[in-house]
Amino acid sequence: MNNHRTIKNIEQELIDDFSLFETWEEKYEYLIDLGKKLAPLDPAFKTEEYKIKGCQSSVWIHSFAKDGFVYFEGDSDAIIVRGLVGLMITVMNGQPAKEIVEAPLEFINTIGLSSHLAQTRSNGLRAMIKQMKMDAGAWQVNAENKTVE
Amino acid sequence: METEGIYDVQAIRAQFPILSRKVKGKDLVYLDNAATAQKPLSVIDALVHYYSHYNANIHRGLHTLADEATAAYEASRVAVKEFVGASSPDEIIFTKGTTDSINLVAYSWGKSFLQEGDEIIISSLEHHANIVPWQMIAAEKKAILRVIPISDDGILDMEAFKSMLGPKTKFVSVVHVSNALGIINPVEEIIRLAHQHNAVVLIDGAQSSVHLDIDVQTLGCDFYAFSGHKIYGPTGVGVLYGRRDLLESMPPYQGGGEMIKEVRFEYTTYNELPFKFEAGTPNIADVIALKAGIDFIKSIGKHAIRKHEEQLLEYATAKLKDIAGLRIIGDVKNKVSVISFVIDGVHPQDLAILLDNQGIAVRTGHHCTQPLMHRLGIVGTTRASFAAYNTLDEVELLIQALNKSLKMLL
Numbered sequence: 001m002n003n004h005r006t007i008k009n010i011e012q013e014l015i016d017d018f019s020l021f022e023t024w025e026e027k028y029e030y031l032i033d034l035g036k037k038l039a040p041l042d043p044a045f046k047t048e049e050y051k052i053k054g055c056q057s058s059v060w061i062h063s064f065a066k067d068g069f070v071y072f073e074g075d076s077d078a079i080i081v082r083g084l085v086g087l088m089i090t091v092m093n094g095q096p097a098k099e100i101v102e103a104p105l106e107f108i109n110t111i112g113l114s115s116h117l118a119q120t121r122s123n124g125l126r127a128m129i130k131q132m133k134m135d136a137g138a139w140q141v142n143a144e145n146k147t148v149e
Numbered sequence: 150m151e152t153e154g155i156y157d158v159q160a161i162r163a164q165f166p167i168l169s170r171k172v173k174g175k176d177l178v179y180l181d182n183a184a185t186a187q188k189p190l191s192v193i194d195a196l197v198h199y200y201s202h203y204n205a206n207i208h209r210g211l212h213t214l215a216d217e218a219t220a221a222y223e224a225s226r227v228a229v230k231e232f233v234g235a236s237s238p239d240e241i242i243f244t245k246g247t248t249d250s251i252n253l254v255a256y257s258w259g260k261s262f263l264q265e266g267d268e269i270i271i272s273s274l275e276h277h278a279n280i281v282p283w284q285m286i287a288a289e290k291k292a293i294l295r296v297i298p299i300s301d302d303g304i305l306d307m308e309a310f311k312s313m314l315g316p317k318t319k320f321v322s323v324v325h326v327s328n329a330l331g332i333i334n335p336v337e338e339i340i341r342l343a344h345q346h347n348a349v350v351l352i353d354g355a356q357s358s359v360h361l362d363i364d365v366q367t368l369g370c371d372f373y374a375f376s377g378h379k380i381y382g383p384t385g386v387g388v389l390y391g392r393r394d395l396l397e398s399m400p401p402y403q404g405g406g407e408m409i410k411e412v413r414f415e416y417t418t419y420n421e422l423p424f425k426f427e428a429g430t431p432n433i434a435d436v437i438a439l440k441a442g443i444d445f446i447k448s449i450g451k452h453a454i455r456k457h458e459e460q461l462l463e464y465a466t467a468k469l470k471d472i473a474g475l476r477i478i479g480d481v482k483n484k485v486s487v488i489s490f491v492i493d494g495v496h497p498q499d500l501a502i503l504l505d506n507q508g509i510a511v512r513t514g515h516h517c518t519q520p521l522m523h524r525l526g527i528v529g530t531t532r533a534s535f536a537a538y539n540t541l542d543e544v545e546l547l548i549q550a551l552n553k554s555l556k557m558l559l
Binding site: 024025028029032057077078079080081 | 557
């Protein structure tokens with residue numbers, strides 16, 4: 001468990017990475033690249049049930065829990081948003097449910113993408129985060145109920 | 150009437166303060182005019198002047214400010230009457246915008262005259278504002294909403310329209326110019342055919358009012374709706390033109406002050422046109438400033454603006470067609486300066502984000518025409534729309550920024 005990186009650790013790494021980018025092009029190329037590299041989501045999860053409706057693009061998030069940690073997979077039909085999905089997965093994947101639920105995720109404001117990506121209507125980044133936290137919350141409740149049993 | 154002088158686009162640009170601002174460190178290239186046009190200083194000044202010099206409630210005050218405000222408000226009505234060629238200012242109702250105007254008709258006319266089994270016809274090109282109000286009233290009245298189909302290019306199927314018309318057709322509500330594709334619909338013919346069946350016709354002029362010469366009497370439409378903010382005027386003000394006899398036969402849409410003649414607890418009699426449909430204190434400032442928007446258009450002339458915009462459209466169309474994988478949606482001859490396109494393998498949202506980083510404002514998405522996008526089998530388009538102040542250099546910047554974005558995305 002010593003090599004477990006917390007959400008805060010990963011956020012800081014991303015902040016450091018993004019601080020190396022001097023132009024907007026580099027930031028977006030990074031996101032686009034992340035989007036292209038994101039493992040494709042099993043089509044079985046690309047359904048209405050897993051869809052987060054943004055105004056312009058579709059985002060699907062699927063999660064599962066293992067040994068108290070929550071894992072995410074996701075996809076989008078827009079590549080930059082796909083990159084954002086990848087970014088959020090990088091931060092939250094394999095973290096304890098409680099940590100995910102409570103994470104303030106301040107790095108989004110620090111890395112300098114927020115101005116047009118954080119608006120709910122334009123891409124649903126906020127909706128995406130909300131869904132991931134809700135998923136984590138559900139897994140948390142699930143785990144607590146199991147303990148009671 | 151209009152002098153064929155040199156079109157001095159720089160002099161026009163100088164009238165628009167916003168055009169000199171920077172976006173993300175770059176000069177703003179504003180190509181989202183079909184969503185809303187920027188405002189000339191004269192419009193901004195009219196608002197400031199009203200609030201600084203003669204802000205007052207209109208029509209009943211007996212003091213000087215009320216007099217001046219009333220005169221300016223009613224002068225705007227006369228300007229609008231001339232702008233659309235109505236026969237009387239009484240036929241001009243001020244509303245919040247095109248959506249409000251259509252809702253007024255759907256609710257007031259629909260409530261009084263629609264009966265179970267009656268048919269309302271709209272087209273596949275409609276904006277949600279000309280779909281949803283009709284769905285609502287149709288559901289309430291058990292009327293039937295029918296939709297004129299289009300070709301893959303977005304051209305209305307007039308044969309299908311003709312076959313839809315019949316004794317059940319009570320209302321036809323169609324868009325003059327498609328906001329998503331820029332296509333000009335043959336509304337004269339639609340009106341003529343609909344009238345042969347005694348149907349009432351509303352023309353959604355949200356896009357046409359700024360580009361085309363509008364004469365409601367020549368067109369022969371019964372209603373014509375448009376928004377102030379798309380004709381260089383302020384937001385929050387719109388217009389409903391309605392034929393006098395129809396407006397007189399319709400019940401008020403909302404009740405309150407302004408719209409009454411006499412109120413007792415037992416009964417109320419309603420005011421005459423146009424006040425019957427303007428309940429409450431209206432949007433005085435924006436109505437007054439709307440005249441400045443109309444005056445701006447008149448100062449250049451619609452014909453001259455149209456010629457300029459056609460140049461931009463032609464140039465942009467040719468340049469866009471050079472981009473591999475790009476397909477213009479609604480690539481037809483008869484259109485205004487709106488150009489909508491899709492690119493293979495590129496989501497419109499990605500394009501919009503990257504273009505914005507280069508200072509370029511375009512619109513992407515479904516343009517509030519989801520059924521149309523569905524019909525065309527696309528999720529949305531990227532749309533550039535030009536106005537009087539846009540330049541060929543800006544079209545060039547759009548093309549460069551597009552190429553750069555595509556390099557990043559593909």
